[in-house]
Amino acid sequence: MKIKILTLAIAVSSLAFTLSAQAHAPSEHMKGAEKPDCAAMKNMDHSKMDMQDPVMQAMMKQCMQGMQHDEASASDGHEQSERGGHHSDEKSAEHKH
Amino acid sequence: MAVRNFLSCAKYLLVAAGITGVGGLAFLYSGIYPMGADVPHNALTYWGLETLRERSIAQAASDIKVPKDLDSAERLLKGGADYNDMCAGCHLQPDKTQTDFTLGLYPAPPNLSSNGSEHGHDDEGEYAQQRQFWIIKHGIKASGMPAWAPGHDDERIWNMVAFLKRLPGLSSEQYQILTARGENSEGHGH
Ligand SMILES: [Cu+2]
Numbered sequence: 137m138k139i140k141i142l143t144l145a146i147a148v149s150s151l152a153f154t155l156s157a158q159a160h161a162p163s164e165h166m167k168g169a170e171k172p173d174c175a176a177m178k179n180m181d182h183s184k185m186d187m188q189d190p191v192m193q194a195m196m197k198q199c200m201q202g203m204q205h206d207e208a209s210a211s212d213g214h215e216q217s218e219r220g221g222h223h224s225d226e227k228s229a230e231h232k233h
Numbered sequence: 234m235a236v237r238n239f240l241s242c243a244k245y246l247l248v249a250a251g252i253t254g255v256g257g258l259a260f261l262y263s264g265i266y267p268m269g270a271d272v273p274h275n276a277l278t279y280w281g282l283e284t285l286r287e288r289s290i291a292q293a294a295s296d297i298k299v300p301k302d303l304d305s306a307e308r309l310l311k312g313g314a315d316y317n318d319m320c321a322g323c324h325l326q327p328d329k330t331q332t333d334f335t336l337g338l339y340p341a342p343p344n345l346s347s348n349g350s351e352h353g354h355d356d357e358g359e360y361a362q363q364r365q366f367w368i369i370k371h372g373i374k375a376s377g378m379p380a381w382a383p384g385h386d387d388e389r390i391w392n393m394v395a396f397l398k399r400l401p402g403l404s405s406e407q408y409q410i411l412t413a414r415g416e417n418s419e420g421h422g423h
Pocket residue numbers: 159160161319385
C-alpha cells in the first residue's frame with residue numbers, strides 16, 4: 137500500500153515536471169499573447185531615434201511588419217509564415233533554434 | 234628546547250581548533266540561527282555567503298564564450314518576450330518598483346531594469362554577460378533564482394542576456410513593444 141502511494145506520488149510529480157518543462161517552448165507562451173502597443177511609438181521623441189540602435193530596429197520590426205523586410209529576416213521569415221499559416225514572420229516567436 | 238616549545242604550541246592550537254569545531258556543531262544543533270526569509274542574515278553570514286557565491290560564479294563563468302552578435306534586434310525581441318513571461322515577476326520592469334516576490338524573497342531578486350551599479354556590481358565588460366549567462370543557466374542555490382537550463386537552450390539564454398544588456402535604459406513603452414508576443418494589428422502588408 138505504502139509503496140503504491142509512493143509510486144503514484146513519484147509518477148505524478150515526474151509527470152508534472154515533464155509537463156512544466158514542455159510548457160517552456162516559446163510557442164506555448166503565445167496563448168493570451170499581448171499585442172505591441174505601437175501607437176505609443178508615434179508619441180516618442182523622433183529626434184532621439186537612431187536607426188542603428190538595435191532597440192529601435194526591434195521596435196520597427198514589431199510595429200512595421202508590412203513595410204520592413206531586411207535580408208536577414210525576409211528569407212526564413214516568409215517560409216515560416218506560409219508554413220504556419222500565421223503572420224508571425226518578423227517576431228518569429230516560433231523559430232526553431 | 235625550540236622543539237619542545239613548538240610541540241606545546243601545536244598542542245594549544247589543536248585544542249583551540251577542537252573547541253571551535255565543537256562550538257560550531259553545538260551552534261548548528263542549537264537551532265538559534267533564524268532561518269525565516271523575513272529576518273536578514275547578520276553581517277558575517279551575509280559576507281560569507283556573498284563571497285562564496287561570487288567566487289564560485291567567477292570561477293565557473295570566466296571561460297564562457299560570449300556570442301559576438303548580442304546587439305541584435307532579433308535577440309532583443311526573443312529575449313524580451315521570454316524575460317517578460319518568466320522573469321519580470323521577480324526582476325521587475327520599467328516603472329514597476331515591487332511585486333510580492335521582491336517584497337518576500339530573501340535574498341531579494343535584484344531589479345534588473347535598473348543599472349547593475351545600483352545592486353552592487355557594475356555592468357562593464359564581458360564578465361557581466363558571462364556571469365548573467367551562468368546565473369540564468371544554473372540558478373543560485375538557496376535563493377529564489379531557478380536554473381533555466383531545463384527547457385531552455387543556450388541560444389535562448391543568450392537572447393535573455395542580450396535583452397538584459399538593454400533593459401535598464403528602456404522606457405515602459407519601449408519595454409511593452411519589445412516584449413509583446415502578439416502581432417501588431419496595424420500596418421499588415423501581406
Ligand atoms: Cu519559459
